[in-house]
Structure formats: structure tokens, C-alpha cells
Amino acid sequence: MTKSDEAYQCFMSRFTCSAAVFSVFSEDLNLDPDMAKKIACGFGAGISNTGNICGAVSGAVMVIGLKYGKTEASNDAATEKTRTLVRQFIEEFTKKHGSICCTNLLGYDLSDPETYAAAKTSGLFTTRCPLLVKDAADILERIL
Helix, strand or coil, rough: CCCHHHHHHHCCCCCCCHHHHHHHHHHHHHHCCHHHHHHHHHHHHHHHCCCCCCCCHHHHHHHHHHHHHCCCCCCCCHHHHHHHHHHHHHHHHHHHHHHCHHHHHHHHCCHHHHHHHHHHHHHHHHHHHHHHHHHHHHHHHCCC
């Protein structure tokens, strides 16, 4: 089973998009998957229904940081590698979907309760979002 399949299953099991992407890579990087789900939870739905960066993208950025991020103040090479991979991820995701912004990706402003309800009723969270989760995990698996 691929990471994108695992992320899809996690998302369809009612975890946030960010938690689904982040948690399926976490164990490989010595972070407990349950802890990863908790860390990433608030990033789902465009950072907690604010319509900002897609949670699947946020989850991927956290994975890149967990794998390559800087832990010593003098390790600027780690920062540069992290930033390079994040930019590559964003470029590939944007090329495929046109944006990394949740509002743009879904066509609904999730920060407005009525619009959020309309998005939910439309079925986007079970049709469009799973594809974004799968694609984020797929791109991430390729670039790592």
C-alpha cells in the first residue's frame, strides 16, 4: 500500500487532511502517528476553517520539516534543504491543482459558517479533499 493510499484511508476515517498526510509519514521519521495526528489536527480545512493553506499541503510541509529541518542553530544547510523541498512540493502541487489555498481549491470560503455548510452539503469533503490528500502524499513520497 502506498503512502497516498494510507493517507486517503486515514482521511476517510474522519481525520483532518493535514493529520492524514502528516501521520502516515511520521512513524518513518520516529514520531508516533497518534502524536502526529494531534500536532496536525489544527491545520485541517485550510488551517481550522479559515480558508488558508490546504491542510494536505500543511501536513506535507510538516513532514519535510520533520525529516530535514534544522535542529542546530548553525545548520543553515538543513534550513535551505527544507525550504528547497517545500518550494518543490508547492510548485508540483500548484501545477496539478492551481493553488495551495483551501478556498481556491474548493471554491468555498470555509471561514464563513454558511459557506462551510454549503461546501459540506456539496460533498467536496468526500470527493475533492480525498484527491488533494492522495496527491499531496504522492508528491511528498516522490520528493523525499
